[in-house]
Amino acid sequence: MDYQAIIESLFRGLIGERFIVFALAAIGLNLHFGYTGLLNFGQAVFMAAGAYGLAMMVATVGPRLNENTGLNMSETTLFWVGVFTAVVVFPILFALVMGIPTLRLRADYLAIVTIAVAEIFRIVARSPRFDWLTGSSDGLTGFSGTFYDLSPFSTTGRYFFNLFTGNQFFLVLVGWTILAIGTTICWLLVRSPWGRVLKAIREDEDAARSLGKNAYSYKMQALILGGMFGAVGGMVRAVGFSVAQPDNFITDVTFFVWVALILGGAGKVFGPLVGAALLYAVLDSSDTVLRQLVENDYIPSSFMSGTQVGQVRFMIVGLGLVLLAAFRPQGIFGNKEEMALDDR
Amino acid sequence: MTDEFAKHDALVPEAGPKSHAPHPAHALPMFDVDVAAARSALSEVPWEPGASKPDPILVADNVVRRFGGLTAVDVDHVEVQRGVITALIGPNGAGKTTLFNLLTNFDTPDTGSRLFNGQAIDKVPAHKIAGYGMVRTFQLTKALSKMTVIENMKLGATDQRGESLFASVLPVLWRKQENEIESRADELLVHFKMEHMRDQFAGTLSGGQRKLLEMARALMVEPEMVMLDEPMAGVNPALTQSLLGHVTGLRDRGMTVLFVEHDMDMVQEISDWVIVMAEGKIIAEGPPGSIGQNQAVVDAYLGSSHDSALDLGEGS
Ligand SMILES: Nc1ncnc2c1ncn2[C@@H]1O[C@H](COP(=O)(O)OP(=O)(O)OP(=O)(O)O)[C@@H](O)[C@H]1O
Numbered sequence: 001m002d003y004q005a006i007i008e009s010l011f012r013g014l015i016g017e018r019f020i021v022f023a024l025a026a027i028g029l030n031l032h033f034g035y036t037g038l039l040n041f042g043q044a045v046f047m048a049a050g051a052y053g054l055a056m057m058v059a060t061v062g063p064r065l066n067e068n069t070g071l072n073m074s075e076t077t078l079f080w081v082g083v084f085t086a087v088v089v090f091p092i093l094f095a096l097v098m099g100i101p102t103l104r105l106r107a108d109y110l111a112i113v114t115i116a117v118a119e120i121f122r123i124v125a126r127s128p129r130f131d132w133l134t135g136s137s138d139g140l141t142g143f144s145g146t147f148y149d150l151s152p153f154s155t156t157g158r159y160f161f162n163l164f165t166g167n168q169f170f171l172v173l174v175g176w177t178i179l180a181i182g183t184t185i186c187w188l189l190v191r192s193p194w195g196r197v198l199k200a201i202r203e204d205e206d207a208a209r210s211l212g213k214n215a216y217s218y219k220m221q222a223l224i225l226g227g228m229f230g231a232v233g234g235m236v237r238a239v240g241f242s243v244a245q246p247d248n249f250i251t252d253v254t255f256f257v258w259v260a261l262i263l264g265g266a267g268k269v270f271g272p273l274v275g276a277a278l279l280y281a282v283l284d285s286s287d288t289v290l291r292q293l294v295e296n297d298y299i300p301s302s303f304m305s306g307t308q309v310g311q312v313r314f315m316i317v318g319l320g321l322v323l324l325a326a327f328r329p330q331g332i333f334g335n336k337e338e339m340a341l342d343d344r
Numbered sequence: 345m346t347d348e349f350a351k352h353d354a355l356v357p358e359a360g361p362k363s364h365a366p367h368p369a370h371a372l373p374m375f376d377v378d379v380a381a382a383r384s385a386l387s388e389v390p391w392e393p394g395a396s397k398p399d400p401i402l403v404a405d406n407v408v409r410r411f412g413g414l415t416a417v418d419v420d421h422v423e424v425q426r427g428v429i430t431a432l433i434g435p436n437g438a439g440k441t442t443l444f445n446l447l448t449n450f451d452t453p454d455t456g457s458r459l460f461n462g463q464a465i466d467k468v469p470a471h472k473i474a475g476y477g478m479v480r481t482f483q484l485t486k487a488l489s490k491m492t493v494i495e496n497m498k499l500g501a502t503d504q505r506g507e508s509l510f511a512s513v514l515p516v517l518w519r520k521q522e523n524e525i526e527s528r529a530d531e532l533l534v535h536f537k538m539e540h541m542r543d544q545f546a547g548t549l550s551g552g553q554r555k556l557l558e559m560a561r562a563l564m565v566e567p568e569m570v571m572l573d574e575p576m577a578g579v580n581p582a583l584t585q586s587l588l589g590h591v592t593g594l595r596d597r598g599m600t601v602l603f604v605e606h607d608m609d610m611v612q613e614i615s616d617w618v619i620v621m622a623e624g625k626i627i628a629e630g631p632p633g634s635i636g637q638n639q640a641v642v643d644a645y646l647g648s649s650h651d652s653a654l655d656l657g658e659g660s
């Protein structure tokens with residue numbers, strides 16, 4: 001058994017790119033669901049908004065703009081305009097599209113609309129009709145150069161106990177910085193009177209309204225802000241893998257974000273971080289462990305082959321979730337007494 | 345007629361907008377309303393549905409609300425006198441809660457207009473009603489379960505700087521105000537004898553304690569008028585007395601109280617004026633003692649099929 005590989009995969013899961021992406025998206029979902037009670041089943045579309053906001057600005061929209069107007073923006077300029085589009089413009093746009101028709105209605109309406117918008121966006125981005133804009137099913141590439149040009153690390157070296165290449169390490173460092181800032185902002189928000197209003201809306205919207213709080217406006221603010229966190233996550237993903245593809249943002253992605261949030265504990269500041277770290281530590285390390293077990297014939301190939309490992313690890317996560325629901329339904333950070341109040 | 349005018353004059357000097365500002369030094373707001381004058385002025389008001397009052401704080405006209413074929417509320421005219429306790433009674437399903445919803449814009453009437461403090465509030469969204477100085481509680485208590493008692497209280501304060509998204513991340517901008525709000529909330533909790541539950545989740549409180557919390561929280565708004573939907577329902581008799589004391593206390597500080605209640609003993613005990621609804625209409629008005637003798641009221645209660653016991657003899 002290659003124990004080093006197992007430990008490496010465990011660590012990568014705990015602190016690597018995918019952890020960062022899903023932790024950011026889960027922070028956003030925590031603002032939506034954990035604090036405001038909004039049922040967003042389309043967090044993947046905010047992530048896609050982040051990925052495509054940047055990718056399209058640098059790879060397709062930007063160059064066309066340059067051609068058709070005399071603007072002549074450099075790739076660096078386009079990159080930063082793209083970041084702004086990804087993190088500010090698109091999330092606001094998507095949140096307004098989803099929120100305006102539904103946030104005055106019962107919670108389930110938002111749930112339906114978010115799933116729909118996420119799928120519509122993905123299918124439109126996939127369609128050959130918009131190849132010039134989104135690159136259809138192949139997606140877009142060639143937009144992350146500006147980011148990696150900023151990296152002080154050598155592209156040939158290995159960093160952090162040989163876990164990462166220079167570029168990966170740069171991305172992880174930037175990602176962690178963003179996570180730290182994001183978590184701090186979230187912590188400040190939920191401890192403020194603003195956060196108190198969100199919780200009141202989660203508990204009872206009419207009570208909040210009778211006390212003079214504009215529930216609709218707060219829900220919209222939460223939807224936008226949480227969407228922005230999702231978009232940053234999606235953007236980190238796109239830059240990390242240097243590609244924005246429609247099928248990176250299928251509905252499963254939304255449910256992984258949910259799993260991370262529930263695992264860690266909804267309505268707790270550190271819930272999303274712990275949940276995402278645990279989810280990817282289990283997913284990545286079980287992948288390595290199972291593969292090694294199969295290769296070394298600890299598991300007979302008649303029972304499971306190396307190609308089935310990918311699916312089996314999801315079964316393990318599923319089993320873990322069932323056990324969590326049975327023994328610790330409030331999540332790792334959640335508070336049991338608080339959870340019990342739901343039933344009264 | 346001359347009497348009518350004299351009475352009006354006596355009340356008008358206190359009725360200017362400035363004089364209604366709450367007294368800042370108390371946790372409980374204090375309004376400069378001559379309560380004694382307001383109460384005695386009621387003696388001049390005729391005992392009839394829709395009677396006009398000398399100094400109404402709330403006026404509703406032609407308010408109709410239908411649910412499909414059912415007309416839940418159909419009120420031609422109603423006025424609520426400032427500075428007194430008005431009880432709204434009626435059999436189950438009379439439309440009391442629906443009228444509350446309409447008066448506070450939690451529901452939109454099919455027709456009709458409402459004035460609060462002389463201002464039209466027909467187009468005002470429900471969340472802005474609190475800003476006008478009117479706050480309501482709910483028949484099914486809405487304690488915010490997963491928030492502590494003190495958080496529940498602090499939520500009630502209006503015009504909080506920290507409630508804006510951008511200011512919220514900079515505590516220096518709101519810390520001072522937050523401390524003031526917190527000490528006001530603490531004073532109110534002491535007043536309601538709930539200070540020992542301060543840091544408990546509201547979801548752990550009993551039904552009666554939740555009623556108390558909801559009332560105290562409403563007072564954080566510093567309202568000129570409080571509307572309580574069955575504040576005494578489910579509250580044990582020992583606590584009822586203190587709740588009644590709180591309600592009369594509000595009036596004595598110049599607040600206007602409109603409350604729904606089924607227990608006639610309590611209505612007799614604390615209300616200055618009673619409005620009776622049945623089948624969506626106002627069928628009688630008058631001081632508490634007059635209601636039991638009213639034939640329309642007797643018919644409404646005895647004629648309806650429900651089993652609520654209205655002790656019509658009591659106190660009349
Ligand atoms: N949202 C609604 N949809 C349909 N019908 C409704 C609705 N709300 C109230 N009603 C009906 O309107 C009538 C008045 O109801 P309301 O709740 O106002 O009565 P109430 O006087 O408060 O009664 P109670 O003393 O039992 O609380 C009832 O017949 C009720 O069924």
Ligand SMILES: [Mg+2]
Nearest residue numbers: 440441442483
């Ligand atoms: Mg009712």
